[in-house]
Amino acid sequence: MARRHLSRSDARDIAEERVDRLFELAEKEGVAGNDERARRYVGLALKMNERHKVRARHKRKYCPECHVYFTPPRNVRVRTRSGNVAMTCLSCGYVLRYPLKSKKVEGA
């Protein structure tokens, strides 16, 4: 008999697998230069994350503003700037910053 209901964790597992697959496809399209298609795949993956409460991964692989898949150096500029890494999206200008070093724990 067909399974009628899917548990939330099973749904999340499938969603995670699909998100990974979509990012694989986005990478392939991004490397080939099809930015619009890669952008669509990133958008679909993010929607899947939202709908099934999957923890967001692949956070530094796309622009949070315009969802273009980063394929350096073609559409992103990566620089270290005052202890941060700054990734500038060359398609929309958004700057994604994240710390270069992990935070020091006091007293350690």
Place this chain on the structure above:
Amino acid sequence: MKAGDFRRRELIGLEVEIVQATCASYLEIRGKVVDETRNTFVIEHEGAEKVVPKECCEFLFREGSHAFKVSGKDIKFRPEDRIKKVR
């Protein structure tokens, strides 16, 4: 893999052909799925993108050595909703 499980998976990127359709011109379309919306698939056929409605077609998806026949009516959901809504 059961048919129900397959219908929850990612269909973008798979090879597909249309085995049954209410409009005969859809029957010659085969290629890779490049996009999906609630009501349609976009299929890359001989270098052109063809938009095919799900409602009126039956699809044969190929994944490696496996082939899955799926009625379009059973997967007429938004791609992110398909996981929960497919029966």
